[in-house]
Amino acid sequence: MSDDRMFGLQRHERVMDELRRHGAVRVRELAELLGVSELTVRRDIAALAAQNLLTKVHGGATLPTELTPAAPTRRRGSVGPRFTIGMVVPSLDYYWPAIVSGARSAAAAQGVNIQLRGSTYDWAEDRRQITRLIEAQQVQGLLLAPNLEGDSLEMIRWIGELPVPVILVERQPPRWTPTPYQLEWVRSDHALGLELAVRHLHDHGHRNIGLLLSKGSPTSAHLARGWDLVCADLGIPAGLVVRDSVRMDEPGHRALIAQLLDRCRASGATALVIHSDPEAMSVAQYCNELGMTIPGDLAIVAYDDEVAKLAEPAMTAVRPPKPMVGRTAVELMVARLTEGRRRPIQRVLVTPELIIRDSSMPLSTPVRSTWA
Amino acid sequence: MSDDRMFGLQRHERVMDELRRHGAVRVRELAELLGVSELTVRRDIAALAAQNLLTKVHGGATLPTELTPAAPTRRRGSVGPRFTIGMVVPSLDYYWPAIVSGARSAAAAQGVNIQLRGSTYDWAEDRRQITRLIEAQQVQGLLLAPNLEGDSLEMIRWIGELPVPVILVERQPPRWTPTPYQLEWVRSDHALGLELAVRHLHDHGHRNIGLLLSKGSPTSAHLARGWDLVCADLGIPAGLVVRDSVRMDEPGHRALIAQLLDRCRASGATALVIHSDPEAMSVAQYCNELGMTIPGDLAIVAYDDEVAKLAEPAMTAVRPPKPMVGRTAVELMVARLTEGRRRPIQRVLVTPELIIRDSSMPLSTPVRSTWA
DNA sequence: TCAGAAACGTTCAGATTCGTTCATGGGAGG
DNA sequence: CCTCCCATGAACGAATCTGAACGTTTCTGA
Numbered sequence A, B: 001m002s003d004d005r006m007f008g009l010q011r012h013e014r015v016m017d018e019l020r021r022h023g024a025v026r027v028r029e030l031a032e033l034l035g036v037s038e039l040t041v042r043r044d045i046a047a048l049a050a051q052n053l054l055t056k057v058h059g060g061a062t063l064p065t066e067l068t069p070a071a072p073t074r075r076r077g078s079v080g081p082r083f084t085i086g087m088v089v090p091s092l093d094y095y096w097p098a099i100v101s102g103a104r105s106a107a108a109a110q111g112v113n114i115q116l117r118g119s120t121y122d123w124a125e126d127r128r129q130i131t132r133l134i135e136a137q138q139v140q141g142l143l144l145a146p147n148l149e150g151d152s153l154e155m156i157r158w159i160g161e162l163p164v165p166v167i168l169v170e171r172q173p174p175r176w177t178p179t180p181y182q183l184e185w186v187r188s189d190h191a192l193g194l195e196l197a198v199r200h201l202h203d204h205g206h207r208n209i210g211l212l213l214s215k216g217s218p219t220s221a222h223l224a225r226g227w228d229l230v231c232a233d234l235g236i237p238a239g240l241v242v243r244d245s246v247r248m249d250e251p252g253h254r255a256l257i258a259q260l261l262d263r264c265r266a267s268g269a270t271a272l273v274i275h276s277d278p279e280a281m282s283v284a285q286y287c288n289e290l291g292m293t294i295p296g297d298l299a300i301v302a303y304d305d306e307v308a309k310l311a312e313p314a315m316t317a318v319r320p321p322k323p324m325v326g327r328t329a330v331e332l333m334v335a336r337l338t339e340g341r342r343r344p345i346q347r348v349l350v351t352p353e354l355i356i357r358d359s360s361m362p363l364s365t366p367v368r369s370t371w372a
Numbered sequence C: 001t002c003a004g005a006a007a008c009g010t011t012c013a014g015a016t017t018c019g020t021t022c023a024t025g026g027g028a029g030g
Numbered sequence D: 001c002c003t004c005c006c007a008t009g010a011a012c013g014a015a016t017c018t019g020a021a022c023g024t025t026t027c028t029g030a
Helices: A006-020 A027-034 A038-050 A096-112 A123-135 A151-161 A192-205 A218-233 A253-267 A277-289 A322-342 B008-022 B028-034 B038-050 B096-110 B123-135 B152-160 B190-203 B219-232 B253-267 B279-287 B320-340
Strands: A024-026 A054-059 A059-064 A084-089 A115-120 A141-144 A166-169 A184-188 A208-212 A241-243 A271-275 A299-301 A316-319 A346-350 A351-357 B024-026 B054-059 B060-062 B086-088 B115-120 B140-142 B166-169 B184-188 B209-213 B242-245 B271-275 B300-305 B315-321 B346-350 B352-357
Touching: A006 A024, A006 A027, A006 A038, A006 A096, A006 A141, A006 B054, A024 A346, A027 A038, A027 A271, A038 A054, A084 A096, A084 A123, A096 A115, A096 A322, A115 A123, A123 A141, A123 A151, A123 B060, A141 A322, A141 B060, A166 A322, A184 A192, A184 A322, A192 A208, A192 A316, A192 A351, A192 B320, A208 A218, A208 B038, A218 A241, A218 A271, A218 B279, A241 B096, A271 A277, A346 A351, A346 B300, B008 B028, B008 B060, B008 B152, B024 B028, B028 B038, B028 B060, B038 B054, B038 B060, B054 B253, B086 B096, B086 B123, B086 B184, B086 B190, B086 B320, B096 B115, B115 B123, B115 B271, B123 B140, B140 B320, B166 B320, B184 B190, B184 B320, B190 B209, B190 B271, B190 B300, B190 B315, B190 B352, B209 B219, B209 B253, B219 B242, B219 B271, B219 B320, B253 B279, B271 B279, B279 B300, B320 B346
Parallel strands: A084 A115, A084 A141, A141 A166, A166 A184, A184 A346, A208 A241, A208 A271, A271 A299, A299 A316, B086 B115, B086 B140, B140 B166, B166 B184, B184 B346, B209 B242, B209 B271, B271 B300, B300 B315
Antiparallel strands: A024 A059, A054 A059, A316 A351, A346 B346, B024 B060, B054 B060, B315 B352
C-alpha cells in the first residue's frame, strides 16, 4: 500500500513543508526523516535553491530572505515593481503554511518580497504585528487574516485607516465597510466546499448526514451556511449539527464522540462531515476501537485536507484551495500597488476541491469520481 | 471490472482517481493495477501531463504543485499564448460596449484575440451564436452572458458540456451547478452598488427613499437584494419599490411616472434610486416639466452611468466597473487556458463606484465624493 | 592561527526508468 | 468482407536517480 520510496518531487515538497514549519532544516535530520542519504538531500536542497525557493546554508537550508547572497537579479531591464508585501497569518503550523507557500511562489514569480509574521487567533496580537510591520516602513501593502469575531466594525475601521492597501485573506468583512475604500478580500468558498462533500455523500446513497463543526473557527459559519443551503436543496434533514471539539488532545473527547455517535444512531445518520482533519481522525479512531468500519458503518468526509491522506483508511476530504488563495492575494496586491486606487475593488471566491479517498465509499466500488 | 479492457479515456480517469487518492502514483503499480503494460501507463501519464492534470516524475506521477517545474518557458520569441477567445454579449449598444472594450484592451495586453458576437437577451439566440463559434473551431474559450432566466439549470448543464472552458460575465449561476466543473464567473457587485447609492443619500439626510427597478433585467434581482439589506441596516423604510418601465419610448410612461411620483409624495420619499439611466432621465424630465427641481424636490441616483452625465442636471450615478469586468474575464480565461483544469475555480465580484454629480446634492454644496 | 570534525560535492557504478522504433491486433468504416 | 487506423506491446539503447567513496571546503573551539 504505502510506498517505501517517494518521488523526488514529493521529497521536494516535503522539504519545503518542513522548512515552512520550522523556518530551517538540516541535512542530517532530513536524511533520516525521509529515509534517503544525505547526498540526496543535498541534491534536493541544491535544486530548490536554484529555484530560489530556499537558501542553502552550511548544514541545511533556510527560508529565503532578502539577505540571501547573490539573488540572481530578475531579467535584466524589466526589473518590474519590487514591492515588499507584509503578510500576517494566525498560525504557522496548520492550514496556513499552504497559503503562505502559494503566496510565496506567486511573489517569486512577480518579483516581490513577502514579510511574513505569525500571529495568533487573537486581535490584540494581530494588531501588534501589523503595527510593527507598518512602523518598520518596509511594506507597501498588507495581506491580513485577522480574527474578525467580536467587534468587527471597530477592527475593520482600524484596518481601513492603515496607510497601505490591505487585502484580507480567508476573511470576509461585512458586505459594506465604513472605510474610505471598500476592503478587498480573497477567500475559499467554504460553503460550496461543504456542499461538494454533502452532495458526494448524497450521490452515494446517504440520505441522513450529520455535521460536526469545530468550535471557534472562523470557517464554521460558512460551513453552517453551506450546510443549511445544501440540505434544503437536497431535501434531507439538516438537524444533526454538533459543535464540539473532539481532538484527541482535548480532555473528554471520547465522551463527546460517544455522545455524537449516539446521536447519529438515534437519528439514523450514515455519514458525517467533520470540520478539520484532526477531529475527523479522532472520530475515525474511536469508531475503529468500537469495531465500526469506515465507510461501511459510517462514512466520513473531512474538511481541510491537511492530514486526511494519512488516516487509515485514507480519508475523503474537501481541500480548500489554499495555495491559490495565497497566490491570488499576492496577485491582487501587486495589481493594486501597480495600478493604484483607480483599480476597482475585487472580491474573489475560490472553489475548494473534493478529494475522494476511502472513508466515504465502499472500497469494492469501482473508483469513480463525480468530477470525472 | 466488468470488461477486461477499458478505453483509454477510462484509464485516464482511473489514473486521476488513484492520483487524487494517494497524491502520487507509480508506473509499475498502475500497470499492474490496470492490467496494461508500463509503456501504456507512461503514455497515459504523458497525455495527462500535457493537460497539466498531473506532474510527471521519474517513476510515476504526482499531483501538480507549485513546485512543478515550469512548462517549456516560452521566453525567447515570447509569443505568449496566442489564444482566441469567443465572447457572446446580449447587446452591443447599451452597457456592454464598456465591458467589451475592457475585454479587448486586456486581450491586446495578453496577446490574445477576441471573437465578438452580439446576441439578444434570449437564450435561443445565445445558443445559436455559441454553437456557431464552437463549430468554427476557432475559439479556445468562451466568455458568455446568457440569459439565465427561465430553466437555468438546463442551460447551465448545456454550457457545462461545451468542449471549451467558459466564464460567465455579469451572470451568476446557482451556487452549485450540475456540471463536471463548477462554472467560473465574474460580475459587478450590484447589490453593493445599490448600497453605495442608498448610503450616499442617507448621508445627505434622506430618510425616506424609493427604488425604481426596470423590469426584466438580470440586474434587478441583485439590486432588490441590496436594497433590502441596506434598508434594514440603516433602519429606513424599504417599502417603496416600483418595478415598471418608464422609458420615454415606452407607451404610457408618463402615466406611470405620475403614479410613481404620487407614491413618493404619499410616503414622503425625498429621493429615488432608479435603475438604468434612461429611466432616470425620463423621470427627471417629467419632474422638470412639473416644475419640480432636482435635487431640491427630489434627489435622484441613477444606476448604470451610461448616459447619466449628459442629463440636466448631471446625474449622480452608480457606475458598475464594466471595463474591469471585461478585463478580469479575459485574464481569468487566459489563466485557465494556460494552467488548465488544475487551476481552482474562481468567482470574482467587482465593486461599483459612486459617481457624484448634481442630481443628489444641493448644487451649492461642493461636490466631493465620500470616496475622496 | 591551527587542527579536528563536520559538511560538502565530484566522480563513479548499479539499478531503475524512459522513450524510440518496430511489430501486432482489433475495431471502425466502407 | 476488407482496409485503414489507432491503440498496445516488446525490445533495447539512452537517460535518470541514488548511494558509496573520497578529496575538498567550511565551521568551531582551543
